[in-house]
Amino acid sequence: MTLTRRTSSPPASSTALLDFLNSHAYEGHPDDLSTFAAHPSDRVEDLRRLRDLLRGLVADSSSQSRRDDLSDWIGTTPLILGMDADGSLVIRPGDDTHTAAMLASVLELLRDGWWQRLRLCANVKECGVTFIDESRGGQRRWHAVETCGNRINSRRHRARQQS
Numbered sequence: 814m815t816l817t818r819r820t821s822s823p824p825a826s827s828t829a830l831l832d833f834l835n836s837h838a839y840e841g842h843p844d845d846l847s848t849f850a851a852h853p854s855d856r857v858e859d860l861r862r863l864r865d866l867l868r869g870l871v872a873d874s875s876s877q878s879r880r881d882d883l884s885d886w887i888g889t890t891p892l893i894l895g896m897d898a899d900g901s902l903v904i905r906p907g908d909d910t911h912t913a914a915m916l917a918s919v920l921e922l923l924r925d926g927w928w929q930r931l932r933l934c935a936n937v938k939e940c941g942v943t944f945i946d947e948s949r950g951g952q953r954r955w956h957a958v959e960t961c962g963n964r965i966n967s968r969r970h971r972a973r974q975q976s
């Protein structure tokens with residue numbers, strides 16, 4: 814996938830995928846995964862497995878077992894592939910489940926070269942929010958530098974002064 818040229822902006826479906834990935838519990842935010850299980854075929858435990866898997870892949874994309882797991886999910890979820898008028902690949906969920914929508918979004922990110930730009934906020938313990946790094950150099954570390962970045966940096970600064 815390294816040959817993929819990134820499109821100018823991430824696919825529209827990535828907003829919903831980020832909401833799903835960020836349904837974990839973190840500071841000031843309860844785990845709200847169950848709100849995504851609106852369709853009878855979406856079981857909360859399956860959504861949790863999928864969320865954990867995708868967050869795990871964002872944290873460490875080199876894990877072969879996680880890649881295999883993702884392949885299994887893609888292979889067993891109804892997805893519709895096609896081609897649009899300009900000849901680019903169209904990926905759509907094959908049913909109304911949240912699972913299919915999320916996997917279609919993952920494939921769109923892969924198609925458009927943005928999957929590798931998914932990051933976990935470096936404030937892992939308190940935050941761990943997933944974001945898309947749209948910076949030119951791809952070195953963004955914080956989901957929001959004003960909150961997570963400044964907090965960690967000032968803590969490091971204080972620790973240095975105390976030592």
Ligand SMILES: [Zn+2]
Nearest residue numbers: 934940956961
């Ligand atoms: Zn953060």
